Amino acid sequence: MNGTELIRGPNKATVLNLVRQAQSISRTQIARQTGLSRSAVSTIVAELLEAGWIVECGSGKSSGGRRPILLAHRPQAGYVLGLDVGASHLSALVTDLDAHVLAEVRRAFDVSRGPGVGLPAIASIGEDVLAQGDVDRQQLLAVGIAVPGPLDYQRGTVIAPPIMPGWDGFPIRSHLEVRFGVPVYLDNDANLGALGELRYGAGRGLQNLAFIKVATGIGCGIVIDGRIYHGQTGAAGEIGHVVVDPDGPPCTCGGFGCLEAMAGGPAIAARAGLAIQAGQSTILRTGQANGNLSARDVAEAARRGDPLSRQLFADAGRLIGLAAADVINLLNPGRLIIGGGVSQAGDLILETLRETVDRRTVRAAIENVDVVQSELGVRSTALGAVALALQETFKSSAVDFGF
Ligand SMILES: [Zn+2]
Incomplete structure (x- = not known):
């Protein structure tokens, strides 16, 4: 990667996020809101269009000259997996970038049996829901996972969770990152329930x-x-x-x-x-x-x-x-x-x-x-895991957008 690309990488993420947040936006508006030059915006937009992250979606109002072409993000440009590990259930759903659910699976589970039994079950429900949603693994961007216990964020593990005997200090995140080959983001179930409701539900x-x-x-x-x-x-x-x-x-x-x-x-x-x-x-x-x-x-x-x-x-x-x-x-x-x-x-x-x-x-x-x-019922936490995965994926300028 040369110097120009290093600089452009974060700018690409900035432009993509701006397009994601707007219903639709023109190149001129992007330049105005990011402070990037018109030519830099044109180059970045061309690359985002080429890679399929955004699409042209009609034209906006003219402010004198030609009507500007509007841009929108493409929800099907990638997919995320949300996993909700409960004490007695597992649920998994896969969504597009607008958090629309493509497939969902729920299963009985016993978290107290420890990671030796639990982790393969978690990975397997994830694989099953990806298969049901017919998601191309190349397009899986990230996994969000909720667990029923307090966490150590740096290490991606749970800390002495009362209802998760055997899981104390177990590296859940790195295990799943190896399994799914994408970044995995972890938080506890109540926090992700709150995030799910905040983004998509009663909050x-x-x-x-x-x-x-x-x-x-x-x-x-x-x-x-x-x-x-x-x-x-x-x-x-x-x-x-x-x-x-x-x-x-x-x-x-x-x-x-x-x-x-x-x-x-x-x-x-x-x-x-x-x-x-x-x-x-x-x-x-x-x-x-x-x-x-x-x-x-x-x-x-x-x-x-x-x-x-x-x-x-x-x-x-x-x-x-x-x-x-x-x-x-x-x-x-x-x-x-x-x-x-x-x-x-x-x-x-x-x-x-x-x-x-x-x-x-x-x-x-x-x-x-x-x-x-x-509002989201039993889906609050799994959708919160999706929200976390999306938030972290698009926050990170280091993410590999396939450019
Ligand atoms: Zn107690």
């Missing part, structure tokens, strides 16, 4: 929001001034381990009465099991009491009107509301979004959650915040 247009993911674990993704807040070491938002009852049951983290141990999916199922054993009347079957019961079964029974199941979700909503009120008092977000598998129970959990938040927050913080269910 669009906001600068400050909190996303509480309620699934097997409970975590909070925090967006401050339009960016994910990671904290000093990447462990910000671990509200699953906020104590809501000091005399409560033991938690995977070694503590007692953590929110996650009392209101996460397995906790809801365990409480249902105990109630059945104690002889409480319910439409949940007695046979389900011995570990075969899931939060989904309880949600289903609740939807059919089962008083015990409804009570369990209402209780979980109240407990999550306690932690959510602290999040609101602390961060003053513009919106609080509730996502994750358990939140699919909707009003069963949201009603008491909202009531608790209303009672426990200071007026200055609560006045302009609404508490809503995630």
Whole structure:
């Protein structure tokens, strides 16, 4: 690569990003907005057209002379893979550069079996969704992956994740980079859920929001001034381990009465099991009491009107509301979004959650915040992984655009 190309590389990325952000834009506007010369813009645009990153898309309004030709980015110029590794599920989707989903796969998974079993399963669901989407591997630009635990960003590993025994320090990112042959970007599931909702869901247009993911674990993704807040070491938002009852049951983290141990999916199922054993009347079957019961079964029974199941979700909503009120008092977000598998129970959990938040927050913080269910549903995190992959790919001027 000669000197001219070294200089032009970052400029190409700048021009491509400008075209990506605009619906359509002319060469003159690009020159004006980047400060590049008209001739430099012409050369870069010609190369981007040639390589298929952008297309000409009609002509704009004339400001005296010839009508300018407008340029737009080509969403099919590349594809990204989004992976969501949950405690008990895997989901993968492949999208174009506008985050339109081409194919999606979801599978049951057990993250507690460790990387020896887990990593091949993660790679394999990625390969399967790429095949289903009929994506040319040459056009795969990057992979985004969400994992259910706090992270070490520099190394691309998770740090002592309570629900991921065996994964502590395991180099997830470098493993997958070798497997897929493209850059891999990693973040935790709640952060990427927040990013997904911020870009494509209930958080669009906001600068400050909190996303509480309620699934097997409970975590909070925090967006401050339009960016994910990671904290000093990447462990910000671990509200699953906020104590809501000091005399409560033991938690995977070694503590007692953590929110996650009392209101996460397995906790809801365990409480249902105990109630059945104690002889409480319910439409949940007695046979389900011995570990075969899931939060989904309880949600289903609740939807059919089962008083015990409804009570369990209402209780979980109240407990999550306690932690959510602290999040609101602390961060003053513009919106609080509730996502994750358990939140699919909707009003069963949201009603008491909202009531608790209303009672426990200071007026200055609560006045302009609404508490809503995630718009992207079970896709929040995987689409957040896509958003991360796209953001990092186009941010990096060192990316190989195939020029
Ligand atoms: Zn805990």
